[in-house]
Amino acid sequence: MFFVDTLEFEGLGNRSYLVGGPRAAVAVDPPRDVDQVIAAAAKRGVRIAYVAETHVHNDYITGGPELARITGASYLVPAAAHVSFARTPVADGDTVTVDEGLVLRALATPGHTPHHTSYVLEEDGRGAAAFTGGSLLIGTVGRPDLVEPRLTEELARAQHASAHRLADELDDEVPVLPTHGFGSFCSSSQAEGDATTIGRERTANDALTLDVDTFVAEMLAGLDDVPAYYAHMGPANAAGPAPVDLTPPGRADAGEIAARLAAGEWVVDLRSRTAFAEGHVAGSFNFEGDGKLATYLAWLIPWGKPVTLLADTPERIADAQRELARVGIDRPAAAATGDPAAWIREGERLASFPRARFADLAEVRGRGEEVAVLDVRRDSERAAGHVEGAVHVPVHELYGRLDEVPSGTVWVHCAGGMRAAIAASLLDAAGRAVVAVDDGFDAAREAGLTVTRP
Numbered sequence: 001m002f003f004v005d006t007l008e009f010e011g012l013g014n015r016s017y018l019v020g021g022p023r024a025a026v027a028v029d030p031p032r033d034v035d036q037v038i039a040a041a042a043k044r045g046v047r048i049a050y051v052a053e054t055h056v057h058n059d060y061i062t063g064g065p066e067l068a069r070i071t072g073a074s075y076l077v078p079a080a081a082h083v084s085f086a087r088t089p090v091a092d093g094d095t096v097t098v099d100e101g102l103v104l105r106a107l108a109t110p111g112h113t114p115h116h117t118s119y120v121l122e123e124d125g126r127g128a129a130a131f132t133g134g135s136l137l138i139g140t141v142g143r144p145d146l147v148e149p150r151l152t153e154e155l156a157r158a159q160h161a162s163a164h165r166l167a168d169e170l171d172d173e174v175p176v177l178p179t180h181g182f183g184s185f186c187s188s189s190q191a192e193g194d195a196t197t198i199g200r201e202r203t204a205n206d207a208l209t210l211d212v213d214t215f216v217a218e219m220l221a222g223l224d225d226v227p228a229y230y231a232h233m234g235p236a237n238a239a240g241p242a243p244v245d246l247t248p249p250g251r252a253d254a255g256e257i258a259a260r261l262a263a264g265e266w267v268v269d270l271r272s273r274t275a276f277a278e279g280h281v282a283g284s285f286n287f288e289g290d291g292k293l294a295t296y297l298a299w300l301i302p303w304g305k306p307v308t309l310l311a312d313t314p315e316r317i318a319d320a321q322r323e324l325a326r327v328g329i330d331r332p333a334a335a336a337t338g339d340p341a342a343w344i345r346e347g348e349r350l351a352s353f354p355r356a357r358f359a360d361l362a363e364v365r366g367r368g369e370e371v372a373v374l375d376v377r378r379d380s381e382r383a384a385g386h387v388e389g390a391v392h393v394p395v396h397e398l399y400g401r402l403d404e405v406p407s408g409t410v411w412v413h414c415a416g417g418m419r420a421a422i423a424a425s426l427l428d429a430a431g432r433a434v435v436a437v438d439d440g441f442d443a444a445r446e447a448g449l450t451v452t453r454p
Helices: 037-043 066-071 149-169 200-205 210-221 230-239 252-260 275-278 293-300 315-324 358-366 420-427 442-446
Strands: 003-009 014-020 026-028 047-051 076-077 089-090 096-097 100-108 117-123 127-133 175-178 266-269 307-311 334-337 372-375 410-413 434-437
Touching: 003 037, 014 037, 014 096, 014 127, 014 175, 026 037, 026 096, 026 266, 037 047, 037 066, 047 066, 047 096, 066 076, 076 100, 100 149, 117 149, 117 307, 127 149, 149 200, 149 434, 252 266, 252 307, 252 334, 275 420, 293 315, 293 420, 307 315, 315 334, 358 410, 358 442, 410 420, 420 434
Parallel strands: 026 047, 047 076, 076 089, 127 175, 266 307, 307 334, 372 410, 410 434
Antiparallel strands: 003 014, 014 026, 096 100, 100 117, 117 127
16 A cells, blocks of 8 residues: 655645655655655655656755755656756656555656656556656646747647656556646646546546647647746756755844835735735835745745845744745845834834725726726736726736836736735835725626726
8 A cells, every 4th residue: 555645835836745655755846845745754654765856847946955865865856857966867667666566657758848757656566646747737737838938839749748648558547646736837727626537637638638739729829927936946956956944034123124125125024915004114015925925926026135024923934934945035134023013113104005896996986086907917817808997017027117007096906806915015115005906806897897808
């Protein structure tokens, strides 16, 4: 018998796996903070004998080298991957024995990257689970455009072939256990569902139901924006990431917070968007700790800019620090917790701005008031319909395009409220009058606003 433990990282939309038998296990695509994998192995009472990477990741920093160093495990990395550290190169068909009766077989599945490799766990000679990384996902596949633009179509065709190879070699009941596809921008489209099998994918995945030309055309037409920080992940992973340091950052008082803001550094408030709107340090930005913190903060912040974190509790700071380390934002410059009133100097006041619903916007427009509406959703979302007259600047571009936002009070919205809160904080820090629309986009039409297509 074998076990599979799933380590879920909702902020990045990824999963890692620990799989093995009674005595030994292999960690597949481990996160930067490897203590979680070590704890999972300790709970099972097994030794981590192997660490396996499906590919050089573009969306997070791997913990593979550090986990292999700490545990003494063999570090399996696709042989064709260009890396600068010692590893055990694996090629198509290579096998390792994880535990008695459990063999891990490498299966070349190029497409997400040229060197992408899936791993099939075989129990007593039969396929029992497929760890597909960024190849076959739940209802979709990994995107092929993150390596080199000139290779995108070639890799898209390779994804189609790799999906068919997995389907041809494995039985219907074999579970498909991907790394991406749970909100990750490494997925070519957002997956639906939480679990799948080869048999289910045969009937539900475009890579297995469409001919290659149709599949490639449709996938390339639907590719979404690429987070800017992805440009830093691949090189860091190829070089071999340094061990993560999760010791608490130094405590910042009101004077230090003000000084860091004056120096042009980022001060990030992790509290809820409701609490931030009610009162915050002027000039700070709101990235909710419960939202997709790592994705959006890493996407927007100028790379290498020092960041100070503000939160209700030390636990929130620690959680954010761990999540940010996964995308290469290694050490907060400082942190502060507790009552926001303690984050400002004597004589200063907390800043604030109003929140509203689409019904409030409709009411204001109904009175004939001229207000600027800013849509900060991605291009693909706007293409499905937008509020008539709304200016469009995706949130990940807003920091560099603030001068394009119309004058006057700005009503800013997204699809649900989180990104609107980020955008509102950016505008507020720039001295703009802003109203954050905290509402689902479906409510716009229900409120009587005209929703049109581009």
